[in-house]
Amino acid sequence: MTEGSAGSAGSAGSGGGRVARPPGQRIPRPARPMPQVAPGPHAVVVAGARPNFVKAKPVLDALAAGGFRTTLVHTGQHYDEAMSGVFFAELDLRRPDHHLAAGSGSHAVQTAAVMTAFEPLLERLAPDVVVVFGDVNSTLACALVAAKAGVRAAHVEAGLRSGDRSMPEEINRIVADHLCADLFATSPDAVENLLREGAAPRSVHLVGNVMVDTLLARRDEALARPTLAELGLRPGGYGLVTLHRPANVDDAAALDGLLGALGEIATRCPLVFPAHPRTAARVGGRLPAGVRLLGPVGYLDSVALQAGARIVLTDSGGIQEESTVLGVPCLTLRESTERPLTVTEGTNRVVGRDRRVVVTAALDTLEHPPPPRRPALWDGQAGRRIAQVLAQAVAHPSAGGVSAGPVAAAR
Structure with missing residues (x-):
């Protein structure tokens, strides 16, 4: 019997022998399990009207760059393909992940339709934060659904006030600001409005203008x-x-x-x-x-x-x-x-x-045309500032629904 066969016999037998290996060959070790990477925080970004898409683009990009998983929801408040579909192509904005198909109607009908469609979707997605924009009916509807569900909500373009409550948009702005934990203002006057209405200073952030991000x-x-x-x-x-x-x-x-x-x-x-x-x-x-x-x-x-x-x-x-x-x-x-x-x-x-x-x-x-002027912080970086604040906010949810950072034009 050869050495090889003897070794094989011993290996297959009672286990008393050792398998012969070529010189220098290392004994393989069991593979280590890959470490489990926790998924990033989840943001649901809501757009309902055409201007919302313009504002959503830099926020979506900045959230993704910051490690967020994002879900884009189109409420369908403006649903004509020729009127809103063009924005997806021109802005290089991905197609919505969900379309609520709210359609038109009176303010009450439209707001109710968005709420009714958004509530079960929000329950299924269970995000860390819902981001709404501007002052359309979808803004109010989704902020209200999130607040009632106990989901953190953030309002981009918070604090804008015309002083004219006959405008439906003014009502939407005021109510949405009082529902949202994170208030992103475009200008110092918007910050002043929020503080005067009782917003917690730590929830108010002067970040600039996301519409300007897209424009630039x-x-x-x-x-x-x-x-x-x-x-x-x-x-x-x-x-x-x-x-x-x-x-x-x-x-x-x-x-x-x-x-x-x-x-x-x-x-x-x-x-x-x-x-x-x-x-x-x-x-x-x-x-x-x-x-x-x-x-x-x-x-x-x-x-x-x-x-x-x-x-x-x-x-x-x-x-x-x-x-x-x-x-x-x-x-x-x-x-x-x-x-x-x-x-x-x-x-x-x-x-x-x-x-x-x-x-x-x-x-x-x-x-006599006026000289061109541009407000401070309208510099193309508002989306990045918003993503930074939200990353801190969702990382420390025990802060009582108040996002990290004082009223500041920082970051």
């Missing part, structure tokens, strides 16, 4: 598009109009007055007017000479139109901010604004709806 990230791409050339426009050779608020487009007398003002302004500076189909239907055949009605435009085309305009006339809060960053004079066709920083440190003027006042202000602005 996409501005060059927008300006490189052939938007103006395709419309036969030249930079500085036109004014831009946007109107969508019910007080302006649903009130026939108010709309007639504004259209009359636009007609007078257009004799000095031709105007282009991208309009939602609902607004276009209200305008009907009453469009003055010199005012050109366009269909809805995507985000990048909107930025290009603003950047090339000599003047902007709007009732949109977001466009007040974007025009300030782009350095374009803006007239707000409302009696108040929840974004006063665009007036004190930007290019905006609040002129109301009176025809003579609007025309006088527009002609003065065309002759």
